Amino acid sequence: MNELLRKIQEKQATVGIIGLGYVGLPLLIRFGEAGFPLMGFDVDSAKINALLHGKSYIRHIPIEPIQRFLDAGQLDVTISFEKLREADCIIICVPTPLTDKMEPDLRFIESTTKTIAKHLRPGQLVVLESTTYPGTTEELMLPELEKTGLRVGKDFFLAFSPEREDPGNPNYHTGNIPKVVGGVTPPCLECAKALYAHAVTRVVPVSSTRVAELTKLLENIYRSVNIALVNELKVLALRMGIDIWEVIEAASTKPFGFTPFYPGPGLGGHCIPIDPFYLSWKAREYDFATRFIQLAGEVNVSMPYYVLERIMEALNEQGKCLKGSKILVLGVAYKKDIDDDRESPSYAIMELLEKRGALIHYNDPHIPKLKPGRKHAFQLESTELTEETLGAMDAVVILTDHSAYDYPWIVKHATLVIDTRNATKNVQEGREKIVKA
Numbered sequence: 001m002n003e004l005l006r007k008i009q010e011k012q013a014t015v016g017i018i019g020l021g022y023v024g025l026p027l028l029i030r031f032g033e034a035g036f037p038l039m040g041f042d043v044d045s046a047k048i049n050a051l052l053h054g055k056s057y058i059r060h061i062p063i064e065p066i067q068r069f070l071d072a073g074q075l076d077v078t079i080s081f082e083k084l085r086e087a088d089c090i091i092i093c094v095p096t097p098l099t100d101k102m103e104p105d106l107r108f109i110e111s112t113t114k115t116i117a118k119h120l121r122p123g124q125l126v127v128l129e130s131t132t133y134p135g136t137t138e139e140l141m142l143p144e145l146e147k148t149g150l151r152v153g154k155d156f157f158l159a160f161s162p163e164r165e166d167p168g169n170p171n172y173h174t175g176n177i178p179k180v181v182g183g184v185t186p187p188c189l190e191c192a193k194a195l196y197a198h199a200v201t202r203v204v205p206v207s208s209t210r211v212a213e214l215t216k217l218l219e220n221i222y223r224s225v226n227i228a229l230v231n232e233l234k235v236l237a238l239r240m241g242i243d244i245w246e247v248i249e250a251a252s253t254k255p256f257g258f259t260p261f262y263p264g265p266g267l268g269g270h271c272i273p274i275d276p277f278y279l280s281w282k283a284r285e286y287d288f289a290t291r292f293i294q295l296a297g298e299v300n301v302s303m304p305y306y307v308l309e310r311i312m313e314a315l316n317e318q319g320k321c322l323k324g325s326k327i328l329v330l331g332v333a334y335k336k337d338i339d340d341d342r343e344s345p346s347y348a349i350m351e352l353l354e355k356r357g358a359l360i361h362y363n364d365p366h367i368p369k370l371k372p373g374r375k376h377a378f379q380l381e382s383t384e385l386t387e388e389t390l391g392a393m394d395a396v397v398i399l400t401d402h403s404a405y406d407y408p409w410i411v412k413h414a415t416l417v418i419d420t421r422n423a424t425k426n427v428q429e430g431r432e433k434i435v436k437a
């Protein structure tokens, strides 16, 4: 351990990051900026080639620092996992999705652990960052790594440290978000703490990997439950003729005991719609039903149906039916100003509309093309926003409130605007054309 700690202290420890996506890539940059020698691993050779050719595949992540590290010989990016032996600290940032049956899909962690085990050598630190249920590090990874004959806490070190990335947030980034760290043994914690202390402003040590794993889930369940709460209240408030956004704004003036959450067209992104179900699944082992998680899931999943209903009602008011209506969806990214459309509720809404005969167009300044995949079958190009296209639509539906949109101009030229994000709150002219949903 002393040798590893010395290397970390002197920034001579090579940091190898497995999985160069939304989480792994910023982390790689952070450790590079902190002055560590780096290795980046991914199974996707297209991503490795893009990096080697000076191209970032995630819009909000700049390529310049990576280019700089590559040019300076500080970074090696590769699909050759035998090079894992050269890394002193290995950080895992691979996906943790759900299966079609809403159960944890741990294939990526399992295969990565097997690969690490193949190349594990004494003196290495392995840290899992992927979001997962309590017990993953010690029940799934540890036995596999110890099959090598190496012992945790003596020969190698194992820890869990959840990622708290908030893509697109201008105030918080990998470097200034406090990092929770739990180790399998005290020496494991010590090594992981020493490493992250170089990369983040504050390390928050906890007593075990399970505490660290559940901390991340608590954070995301808290969001999911509170978003479900305001979504439910939005539907009620509308029925009562009350503007929920005005209510939230007023409640937010309370200086204590209230944190505002905002309603929307449904949940999106790689984390909030997925992570809570990792805990529900694990809870079954303990004969425990996680009712809040289940209920929040039900409410949030029902939101696209609510938006559909509001669109149909609004068209009906104009003497039109949904079938054959031209609908322009604004925003397929799951939140504003990013190019990530994973689990986006926009697709659920577009599919519901299309199934009922609507003619779908979309615009997203951050996502120029839609490719059909596991989650949707749309093969469309982003429609250019002009006065003519807006005017030609039966309804324009705001699903993501990107900052690039000129809302007064959109309302001016559209005949009907369904606003699921309160994006038009400051629009004065043409308010009679706006329907909140």
Ligand SMILES: NC(=O)c1ccc[n+]([C@@H]2O[C@H](COP(=O)([O-])OP(=O)(O)OC[C@H]3O[C@@H](n4cnc5c(N)ncnc54)[C@H](O)[C@@H]3O)[C@@H](O)[C@H]2O)c1
Residues within 6 Å of the ligand: 018, 019, 020, 021, 022, 023, 024, 041, 042, 043, 044, 047, 093, 094, 095, 096, 108, 111, 112, 129, 130, 131, 132, 163, 164, 165, 166, 167, 270, 271
């Ligand atoms: N995106 C976020 O904002 C965010 C925030 C907090 C936590 N997380 C969690 O972080 C983890 C990673 O998420 P992400 O958004 O970065 O995912 P991502 O899909 O953007 O990136 C994962 C990368 O891992 C690669 N990969 C898959 N299997 C691999 C393997 N066996 N070996 C090497 N590379 C492999 C993929 O090719 C991809 O490049 C997930 O557990 C997620 O829940 C994500």
